[in-house]
Amino acid sequence: MSDKNQDLSPIEIIDAFKNQDWSILEQLIKQYTTFLLKSALGLGVRGNEADDLVQNVWSTFFEVIDRFEGNSQIRTFLYGILINKTRELRRENIKSNRHDPIDSVMEERFDSNGHWAKPPMNPEQFLEATQTLEIISDCIDKLPVTQRAAFTLWEIDESETSEICKILDVTVTNLGVILYRAKNRLRECIEIKTKANE
Amino acid sequence: MLKCNEIVELIASDKSLTFLGKMELKMHLLMCKHCNNYSKQIEIINNQYKKSIEKVTNTDEVHVQDLEDKVLESVKNKKEQKP
Numbered sequence A: 001m002s003d004k005n006q007d008l009s010p011i012e013i014i015d016a017f018k019n020q021d022w023s024i025l026e027q028l029i030k031q032y033t034t035f036l037l038k039s040a041l042g043l044g045v046r047g048n049e050a051d052d053l054v055q056n057v058w059s060t061f062f063e064v065i066d067r068f069e070g071n072s073q074i075r076t077f078l079y080g081i082l083i084n085k086t087r088e089l090r091r092e093n094i095k096s097n098r099h100d101p102i103d104s105v106m107e108e109r110f111d112s113n114g115h116w117a118k119p120p121m122n123p124e125q126f127l128e129a130t131q132t133l134e135i136i137s138d139c140i141d142k143l144p145v146t147q148r149a150a151f152t153l154w155e156i157d158e159s160e161t162s163e164i165c166k167i168l169d170v171t172v173t174n175l176g177v178i179l180y181r182a183k184n185r186l187r188e189c190i191e192i193k194t195k196a197n198e
Numbered sequence B: 001m002l003k004c005n006e007i008v009e010l011i012a013s014d015k016s017l018t019f020l021g022k023m024e025l026k027m028h029l030l031m032c033k034h035c036n037n038y039s040k041q042i043e044i045i046n047n048q049y050k051k052s053i054e055k056v057t058n059t060d061e062v063h064v065q066d067l068e069d070k071v072l073e074s075v076k077n078k079k080e081q082k083p
């Protein structure tokens, strides 16, 4: 995302929309569309579906702009809409995030004393298997939207924890759980695929 | 003393640790081969995840411009529909 344009305030945007000040709205759209498209692709939405999703996000943005609070950034607000739309697209509801089968998979990896019962594969083999990115991208595609978004914001955008929590609408503790699940899902998935290719 | 399953939780959830917490984690990783391997795997995942996402989020400038135009067009239409 480019930061060369100064951020418009919500009031400026609402006014521009009311007064049909297209140059301001064009500036806004130009400032955030690349970011939205990249985010959509990062969440696993591809091709025309990604373009439609971005259009959809903007259309919702202008519908709900009155509710936009000055204390949250436009970027955060837009990303929040994008995540909700992607969840809808994937027919994923927030409740499905409460229980994740990965938790019991991880439990089985340890004995009752908390020691490894099924230890992890050696990292050299693991690295070799992920070298082509094919395996990992297959595994990433299996992640729930929230986990994928959390991991992407955390690892790639290096966003502030508080901002990520706001976007995902979760507490800091929840965010830890989400990251834990995302990484362990990927780890298990990569191990299974690596062993299958042996 | 933290057990392996607790160490794994610290690593994967990226908890911010106190100085003592960091020391304990380091010590455990020095002594425990399995957790050490786990930690290396997570590092590999973090790196490869980044690369993979960068690859899929590559966008073409012309395509983005086209999309921006479409968005602006639909915003204009929308505004005209509800004056």
Ligand SMILES: [Zn+2]
Binding pocket: B003, B004, B007, B028, B032, B034, B035, B036
């Ligand atoms: Zn250990």
